[in-house]
Amino acid sequence: xxxxxxxxxGAGHTRFGALSEGPRQLVRDAVDSAIASVDAGxxxxxxxxxxxxxxxxxxxxxxxxxxxxxxxxxxxxxxxTRIENACASSGFALHAAIRAVQSGHRDLALVVGxxxxxxxxxxxxxxxxxxxxxxxxxxxxxxxxxxxxxxxASRYLDQYRLPRSALTEVAVKNHENxxxxxxAQFRKTVSREQVESSPLVADPLTLMDCCPVSDGAxxxxxxxxxxxxxxxxxxxxxxxxxxxxxxxxxxxxxxLTSLAATKxxxxxxxxxxxxxxxxxxxxxxxxxxxxxxxLALEDLGFAEPGKGAELTLSGQTRRSGRxxxxxxxxxxxxxxxxxxxxxxxxYEAFVQLRRSAGDRQIAGASVALTHNVGGSGxxxxxxxxxxx
Amino acid sequence: xGSITHVSWVRxxxxxxxxxxxxxxxxxxxxxxxxxxxVLGDGLPSETPSRLRRVHLVGRFPPVAEWGFSELVGNxxxxxxxxxxxxxGLWEGFVAAANETGEDRWSAVIAADLAARSDGVSPSxxxxxxxVGAAVLLSENPGLIPLxxxxxxxxxxxxxxxxxxxxxxxxxxxAPSDSGPSTVLELAEEPGTLPPTAGAPEAVAxxxxxHIPQLGLPPSASALWFLRNLDRRLGARRHGALLSxxxxxxxxxxxxxxGSVRWLGDxxxxxxxxxxxxxxxxxxxxxxxxxxxxxxxYVPRPRxxxxxxxxxxxxxxxxxVCRGVTFPVATSCRHCGKSEGLDRMRLPQDHLxxxxxxxxxxxxxxxxxxxxxxxxxxxxxxxxxxxxxxxxTLQVTDIxxxxxxxxxxxxxxxxxxxxxxxxxxxxxxxxxxxxxDAERTRDTAASVPSPRRPRSKATGRSKARS
Numbered sequence: 001x002x003x004x005x006x007x008x009x010g011a012g013h014t015r016f017g018a019l020s021e022g023p024r025q026l027v028r029d030a031v032d033s034a035i036a037s038v039d040a041g042x043x044x045x046x047x048x049x050x051x052x053x054x055x056x057x058x059x060x061x062x063x064x065x066x067x068x069x070x071x072x073x074x075x076x077x078x079x080x081t082r083i084e085n086a087c088a089s090s091g092f093a094l095h096a097a098i099r100a101v102q103s104g105h106r107d108l109a110l111v112v113g114x115x116x117x118x119x120x121x122x123x124x125x126x127x128x129x130x131x132x133x134x135x136x137x138x139x140x141x142x143x144x145x146x147x148x149x150x151x152x153a154s155r156y157l158d159q160y161r162l163p164r165s166a167l168t169e170v171a172v173k174n175h176e177n178x179x180x181x182x183x184a185q186f187r188k189t190v191s192r193e194q195v196e197s198s199p200l201v202a203d204p205l206t207l208m209d210c211c212p213v214s215d216g217a218x219x220x221x222x223x224x225x226x227x228x229x230x231x232x233x234x235x236x237x238x239x240x241x242x243x244x245x246x247x248x249x250x251x252x253x254x255x256l257t258s259l260a261a262t263k264x265x266x267x268x269x270x271x272x273x274x275x276x277x278x279x280x281x282x283x284x285x286x287x288x289x290x291x292x293x294x295l296a297l298e299d300l301g302f303a304e305p306g307k308g309a310e311l312t313l314s315g316q317t318r319r320s321g322r323x324x325x326x327x328x329x330x331x332x333x334x335x336x337x338x339x340x341x342x343x344x345x346x347y348e349a350f351v352q353l354r355r356s357a358g359d360r361q362i363a364g365a366s367v368a369l370t371h372n373v374g375g376s377g378x379x380x381x382x383x384x385x386x387x388x
Numbered sequence: 389x390g391s392i393t394h395v396s397w398v399r400x401x402x403x404x405x406x407x408x409x410x411x412x413x414x415x416x417x418x419x420x421x422x423x424x425x426x427v428l429g430d431g432l433p434s435e436t437p438s439r440l441r442r443v444h445l446v447g448r449f450p451p452v453a454e455w456g457f458s459e460l461v462g463n464x465x466x467x468x469x470x471x472x473x474x475x476x477g478l479w480e481g482f483v484a485a486a487n488e489t490g491e492d493r494w495s496a497v498i499a500a501d502l503a504a505r506s507d508g509v510s511p512s513x514x515x516x517x518x519x520v521g522a523a524v525l526l527s528e529n530p531g532l533i534p535l536x537x538x539x540x541x542x543x544x545x546x547x548x549x550x551x552x553x554x555x556x557x558x559x560x561x562x563a564p565s566d567s568g569p570s571t572v573l574e575l576a577e578e579p580g581t582l583p584p585t586a587g588a589p590e591a592v593a594x595x596x597x598x599h600i601p602q603l604g605l606p607p608s609a610s611a612l613w614f615l616r617n618l619d620r621r622l623g624a625r626r627h628g629a630l631l632s633x634x635x636x637x638x639x640x641x642x643x644x645x646x647g648s649v650r651w652l653g654d655x656x657x658x659x660x661x662x663x664x665x666x667x668x669x670x671x672x673x674x675x676x677x678x679x680x681x682x683x684x685x686y687v688p689r690p691r692x693x694x695x696x697x698x699x700x701x702x703x704x705x706x707x708x709v710c711r712g713v714t715f716p717v718a719t720s721c722r723h724c725g726k727s728e729g730l731d732r733m734r735l736p737q738d739h740l741x742x743x744x745x746x747x748x749x750x751x752x753x754x755x756x757x758x759x760x761x762x763x764x765x766x767x768x769x770x771x772x773x774x775x776x777x778x779x780x781t782l783q784v785t786d787i788x789x790x791x792x793x794x795x796x797x798x799x800x801x802x803x804x805x806x807x808x809x810x811x812x813x814x815x816x817x818x819x820x821x822x823x824x825d826a827e828r829t830r831d832t833a834a835s836v837p838s839p840r841r842p843r844s845k846a847t848g849r850s851k852a853r854s
Contacts, residue, residue, distance in 0.1 A: 127755045130685035136695055137716075139685055140805055140815055141769050141781045142748055142757045150746030151771055151781075158744075158794045203747040251771050251779040256744055 002274040006098040007228035007235035008385070009108075010038040010221035011350040016335030017185040019215040023060060023116040024072050026217035030112060031073040034219035039232040042221070044073065048106035050080040051097050053090025053113040054339035058120040058128050069112055073219075084339075086132030087288065089113065091243075091342025091372025091381035094220060098238055098383075101224035108227065111220040113343030117213045125213060132338075132375045134249035143202075146210055146289065148250055148376040150202030153291035155256045157204065159306070164196070164204050166309030170290035171195045171208050171332055173318050178329025180360040185214050185335030209290040214335030218343035220350070233388075236353045239367075240273025240384030242266060248378045259377035262299035269369075269382040270301075277301050281365040282352060283323060284345035286373035286380075287330040293317075296371055297325070300382065319362060327352065327360045342372035342381065353387040390489030391646055392482065393531035394524045395612065396426035397653030400502070401786040401819075412763050413785055413803040413817065416449045416500035421460050421802045424498060425737075426652045427524045428461065437461035439494045440524075444481035446471045447500035452814065457498070459696050460802065462703070473501065475537070478612070479641055482534040485525045496524045499612060530647030532619055535627075537641045619649050686756065689809055699815045700802060702737055702774060705730035715778045738799040739821050740772035743779060747789045756806045768792050770818055785817040797821035 012033030014026050021029070035042050052069045056062030066080035083093040090113025097109035117125060130144050138148055157164060172192055178184040195208040221231075228235040244264030247253050254260055270277065277300075285296035297308035302323055311317060317325035328334050328348040331341060349368035351357045357365075368385045398419050400410040410419075424443075428436055443457050443466060458466035469484070471477035478499050485495035618628045622645050629642045687695075697703040698716030705714045705721065707730055712723030715735060720727035747768045753761050760767070768789035771779050784792050785803055792798065798818040805813045 123755050123758070127685065130754050133685065135685050135687050136691065137781045139754055139756075140687060140699075140813070141783045142753055142760075142767060143746075143769055143781065144748075144752060144754050146752050147746050147748050147769055150748070151744040151769065154746055154794060155744035155771075199751075200747070200749045201752040202749065203745075205746075249781065250744075251781045256771065 002239060002272060004225040004237040004239055004386075005102045005241060005272070006238040007223045007225055007388070008220055008238065008346065008350045009223045009228055009231040009235050010034045010036075010042065011347045012037060012219045013183050013344060013347045014217050015183050015185075016214045016216035016337060016340075016344070018118040018213075021215070022119075023114060023217075024068060026116065026215065027069060027072040027112060027114055027219075030114075030217035030219040031110070034110075034221050038221060039234070040230065042108075042231060045076050047073075047075060047078060047108050047110045047221075049078055049097070049100050050075055050110040050112065051093040051100075052080060052082045052339075053085075053093035053111070053342060054082065054115060055084060055086065055089060055128075055132065057115050057117050057338060058124055060116060060119070065114075073110065073112070075110070085379050086374035087286070087336070087338050088342055088372045088374030088379050088381055089339040090218070091345070091370070091374075091383070092379070094222070094342060094346055094383065095241055095243060095381055097220070097222040098241055101222055104224065107224050109222045111222060111343055111346075112217060113219075113337075113340035114217040115337035115339040116215050117337060118215050129213075132378075134375075137249050137251060145376060146202040146205060149289040149291055150205050151250060152256060152295070152376070153204050153209075153289070156291060156294065156306075159257055160309065162306075162309050165192070166294060166313055167204070167209055167290040168192050168195045169312045170287060170293045173312070174287060174293075174326050174330040174332040177319060177327050177360055178333025180358070181328050181334055182358075183216075184329045184333055185212055186329070186333045205289055205291070211288045211331040211336040214337040216335060216337035216340045216344070218340045218347050220343050220346055228388075234354050235388040236350050237386045237388055238383060239386045240269035240271075240275060240382075242268025242270075242272065242383075243379070243381045244268070245379045246377055248375060250376055253377065257295065258305065259295060259299050259373065259380060261377055261380040262296060262371065262373065262382070265371075265380045265382040266300045269384050273384045273386075275367065275384060280323065280367045280369050280384075282327055282349075282362050282368050283317075283325045284328065284348050284368065284370040285325055285330070286341070286345075286371050287326060287332050288336060288373070290332065292373065293325065293330065293332075296373075300369065300371060319360065324362050327357065327362055342370070345370035345372060346383065346385070349383075349385040353385055390486045390495070390525040391529070391531040391533040392486075392525055392615075392649055393529045393647070394427045394430060394432075394650045394652060395616065396423045396430075397612070397651070398423045398426065399653075410502060411786065412760055413805070415804060415812070416447050416502055417453050417456055418801070418803050418814065419502070420445070420447075420449065420453070420498040420500045421457070423500075423653075424457065424460065424496060424524075425802075427496070430650060430652050432524075436494070437463045439492050440466060440496060441493050442467045442469060442485070442488065442495045444469050444471055444485050444495065444497045445500075446477045446481050446497065447473050447502070449500060450812065452812065456814070460700055462697065462701055475641070479534065479537040482525075483536060486534050489525045494524060531645075531649045532615070533644045533646055535642040535644055615643070616651055618643065619645070619651075685754070686808060687813075689811075692813055702735040702780070702800075702816070704733055704735050704774075704778065706733050713775065713778055715774060715780070735774040735778065737816070739797050739823060740774060740780075740800070740818075742770045742772055742792060742794050742796050742798060744771040745769070745792055745794055756808065760806065768818075770798065772798055772818065780816075782816060782818040784819070786819050791820060792818070797823075 012030045014029050050069055052066055054065055066082050069080050083089055083096060085092045094111045097111045100106045100109045130139055133145055172190060175190045179187050179189050198206040198208040200206050201210055242265040244261035246261040285293055287293035294308035297303040297311055298305050303311045316322040319327050349370055352362055352365045353368055366387045370383045372381045400414055402409045402411045440463060445453055454468055458464060471481045481497040485497050489495050622628050626645050629640055695716060703717055705717050707721035707726055709726050709729055710724040712721055714722045745768055747766050749766050750761050766789050768784035770784060770792060771781050773779055799821050800816040801819055802814055803817045805815045
């Protein structure tokens with residue numbers, strides 16, 4: 001087994017949903033709760049560098065939000081870098097923090113993922129929901145992300161001759177998990193009928209195939225392996241890291257039903273971790289739309305092409321199944337504050353591997369994989385965590 | 389003198405009470421563009437667009453027409469001249485074009501006659517009824533030669549009009565000694581306006597004459613339609629004339645027949661189910677607001693213009709080194725990165741296979757499409773295959789979005805996309821393929837070389853005459 005790259009020693013998570021708190025308050029709450037979660041205690045001043053993942057949704061402080069993190073995190077003027085990689089912003093921010101401590105440059109780094117999406121009017125919000133996609137071809141043809149994933153889903157179901165029940169199952173399962181997560185936006189189960197009879201947004205996707213619009217922030221404390229045990233006896237080790245990019249527009253990618261960026265990220269993460277897929281206890285995948293979870297199962301190497309549906313329909317991705325997927329409810333039920341999602345997935349790995357996930361705890365969880373996608377597959381990160 | 393050899397007909401996509409009516413994404417420019425594409429696509433040599441030197445526009449074309457037709461055919465040297473809407477403008481365009489054409493110097497006359505329905509709505513963006521025709525004049529191929537037109541305040545059929553020096557049919561038709569001067573009269577009837585004197589054809593003793601109704605078309609479109617009838621009825625005769633009675637005056641248009649004219653168009657061969665009349669009526673209720681949103685996800689004007697060769701003409705680059713095809717065109721080969729040795733080519737615009745499809749439902753559209761959705765409701769978007777591994781994302785227009793299916797075929801048309809920064813943006817959209825023939829080989833739809841790098845003339849000519 002390869003040596004540890006870094007350690008998570010603390011993590012904080014606000015509720016996700018349509019919240020009254022503004023972005024500054026969300027950042028403060030997430031950082032404070034991350035610091036409070038450190039077993040042996042930690043002073044703000046001990047943090048050496050910070051990385052902020054945010055899209056700057058609706059134009060809010062899109063230019064220079066790093067200073068805001070310095071203020072609200074009481075970071076005493078350390079370097080702060082904002083990373084914007086669409087929905088994968090904080091997945092990439094986490095990787096930047098891992099590299100900062102892995103290189104020996106810093107002992108301790110902070111990652112914050114943030115998005116505040118519900119402050120603005122609905123037309124303005126819909127306008128902004130497209131900024132991470134291809135504007136020259138997809139947007140001009142009248143597509144938002146729901147439309148792009150609608151194209152993917154139509155092709156996937158047609159190519160593998162599958163019924164839409166495979167999509168339904170993802171929504172039902174993730175809502176079941178989200179109901180157990182106190183931070184989730186939707187804490188209620190849904191029936192198959194509710195999913196399939198909800199209004200169509202972009203065929204074959206219904207409203208219940210789509211993740212919601214959410215506010216929220218997440219903070220992670222990343223330590224170098226050398227200092228991690230100064231802060232906790234139960235660090236969660238980062239053992240594998242991979243990332244990739246692809247063409248921005250679906251029309252320019254090799255496949256319409258597979259994300260090359262995910263495949264590349266997964267291959268790199270498993271190679272660095274020297275881990276086998278069979279040792280993974282749970283997956284946190286980027287299910288912005290239900291179809292995306294099926295693609296993720298295949299691209300991450302947990303199902304053959306076209307077999308993600310079967311794995312899901314057979315119940316193997318439920319919390320009690322062979323490979324639990326999105327025990328926190330996923331983007332679908334937990335919510336998807338764009339810049340916060342990658343960090344939120346790592347938060348779930350942190351609590352699951354420390355056996356502190358409460359009602360949704362996966363028994364015997366020892367290795368977790370998180371998968372964060374930007375755009376409709378233009379970029380992706382995969383991170384592997386092992387219990388300490 | 390050049391002659392009319394190709395005439396194409398395009399009808400607006402919608403039907404309202406049996407009359408062709410524009411959809412929200414059509415205007416004079418998109419109809420004229422389609423008409424020109426039909427003519428240029430009719431087996432003409434690939435260098436035809438570069439031979440096209442001038443376009444005469446008859447109708448109220450939007451400002452984009454000043455550069456849009458040249459962009460559409462990929463010929464920067466194309467000149468655009470405007471003529472007044474109506475019969476006279478049309479004839480003025482024909483005669484001017486016939487006089488200026490020569491070998492390697494062709495002209496097109498594009499008439500788009502759309503009339504806003506007279507119910508008091510905004511004339512700019514409300515649905516319009518009417519039709520459009522385009523004619524290409526070729527100097528080397530004989531067809532119909534426009535002789536000229538004249539106005540008279542007395543019926544050309546009345547005895548007094550035959551006198552020497554007066555404006556009449558004999559003058560228009562040229563020298564009486566011209567062999568076989570038999571005359572065919574086509575009387576363009578404006579119901580209720582044609583005076584009784586018109587019923588005296590013996591005054592000029594034509595071999596035949598016929599009244600034909602205006603078919604509910606506006607005047608320029610009617611003129612093209614009559615021209616077509618005239619050509620068909622001329623038979624072995626060499627001269628013909630059209631008469632139109634307009635209020636208190638008569639217009640006489642004369643032609644000489646030298647050869648055959650190719651009549652093209654999508655009136656008969658394409659059957660487009662009309663969209664719901666309710667939504668067309670909804671469109672009549674108000675014009676589409678110009679969207680001036682200039683933040684977030686939009687395409688700034690310079691980038692829109694930069695992309696037009698690929699967006700309007702489906703141009704791609706083929707790399708001489710790796711043979712890879714780059715679409716949309718970029719400054720270098722997307723496969724091997726070489727920026728030199730790229731040959732411009734055109735990918736097929738019709739009969740493209742659908743690989744993926746979605747229907748964007750109200751609320752699922754980007755805000756730029758809000759007005760369109762308010763008028764027409766859901767629309768389909770497809771990814772279609774231009775050639776193996778080369779795909780394009782297109783909105784579907786004209787039809788019920790449910791009709792398109794994965795594995796089926798689509799054709800493409802230039803249409804309005806949406807208003808932005810005070811102007812309409814245009815791009816290709818998908819319509820159901822005219823030929824739903826899976827057996828049709830991909831080769832016939834394969835790329836043709838760019839007009840900017842023409843093949844040898846010899847090849848082109850032999851093709852033109854075939």
